[in-house]
Amino acid sequence: MQEILKQIENKNSDYGFKISGPASLDKIKELESNTGFKLPEDFIRFYTICDGFECHTDIFNFLSIDTILANKDYGNNWFLFAEYMIYSDFWGLRKNITGDFEFFNSAHSIPSHALIDFLKAFSQGNIFEKDGISDWEKIG
Structure with a gap:
């Protein structure tokens, strides 16, 4: 995970890139409490490494937990974790039935x-x- 984040930073650093420090375990638990489910291990690993990043390319943001909570970008069994062009599109994770x-x-x-x-x-x-x-969205 750290290697991938470094690749993202290297690719986008010339265009403006900002990575946040790790999220606290209390913040992760707060997000879990608000969504009603335990985050998958890969999300926990991500947030303990960094609490999101901002990339000027495509105005893409991997949302910090504070942003998710402040904007109420969550509900019962789902949350948004990334957006681009100021929420012109977004990506979320949900726990299905x-x-x-x-x-x-x-x-x-x-x-x-x-x-x-x-x-x-x-x-x-x-x-x-x-x-x-x-392209990733089309892989099934």
């Missing part, structure tokens, strides 16, 4: 993936470049 996790955006559900795959896609092609998040 079978207890499995799935990603979603403003248009559709996304076949189940791990957070590391989302981050790898962003590190390779940001949102719209080849192998970026737009």
Whole structure:
């Protein structure tokens, strides 16, 4: 996870990139309490390494827990974790009725993936470049 974050930072540092320090375990628990579920291990690992990042390319942000909580970007069994172009689109995680996790955006559900795959896609092609998040959404 740290290696992928470093790749994202290296790729985008010329255009403006800011990574936040780690989230506290109390903040992670607060998010879990508000969503009603324990975060998957990959999200916990991410947030204990960094509490989100801002990338000027595509005006893309991986939301900090404080931002999620302040904007109420969550509900029962879901939360938004990333957005671009000031919420023109977003990505979220929800726990479905079978207890499995799935990603979603403003248009559709996304076949189940791990957070590391989302981050790898962003590190390779940001949102719209080849192998970026737009391509990641289609993998099933």
